Structure formats: structure tokens, C-alpha cells
Amino acid sequence: MGATGLGVCSRHVRDELGMSYRQMDYAVRAGYLRPVREWRGRRRSSGSPRYWTDEELDVARRLGRLTAAGLALETAARVARSGPGRSEIAPGITIEVSA
Numbered sequence: 001m002g003a004t005g006l007g008v009c010s011r012h013v014r015d016e017l018g019m020s021y022r023q024m025d026y027a028v029r030a031g032y033l034r035p036v037r038e039w040r041g042r043r044r045s046s047g048s049p050r051y052w053t054d055e056e057l058d059v060a061r062r063l064g065r066l067t068a069a070g071l072a073l074e075t076a077a078r079v080a081r082s083g084p085g086r087s088e089i090a091p092g093i094t095i096e097v098s099a
Helices: 010-015 021-029 054-068 075-082
Strands: 085-090 093-097
Touching: 010 021, 010 054, 021 075, 054 075, 054 093, 075 085, 075 093
Parallel strands: none
Antiparallel strands: 085 093
């Protein structure tokens, strides 16, 4: 796995995060998650499998934990994409996310 796009498929990501297909699809279509669509010579098209690099899988894991903790998807995505560490989610409110 890695940044080469030879990551895991969406089914495994959904299973790990406990998300439904619809929840994950919405997060991808809204731009909160960014999987790789081309893999091993396959062309991008509707219904194409989505594959995940290690880096994007880490973002998806953080997003899943943050939404499970009750954060709104938009806020959770912003914090998840900023990586591990502290993020201000509102004036005077800081959240810390571990790797």
C-alpha cells in the first residue's frame, strides 16, 4: 500500500470504519474523502471501484472516529484532514486527535 494507489478497496474501508455504503459515498461525493479511482490500468467511470492510499485511509479512520464521537461531518472532515494533533473547531474550543 502507499501513495501509489495500490491501497485497499472501499469495502474494506467501510467494514473497518463501520460506515454504510451510503455514508461513505456521500463523504466522497462531498469531497470530504478522496479515494483513488484508477487502479492497475482501470479507467475511471461511474460504478468504478474506489481504492485508498495509506494516507487517505488514515484520514478516513479519523473521520469515522470523529463522526462516531458526535461531530458534524463537515467539522469532522476538516479536523481529520488536518492530521493528528490539535484543531480549533469553534472559537475557544479545541479538540485533540491522536493518530
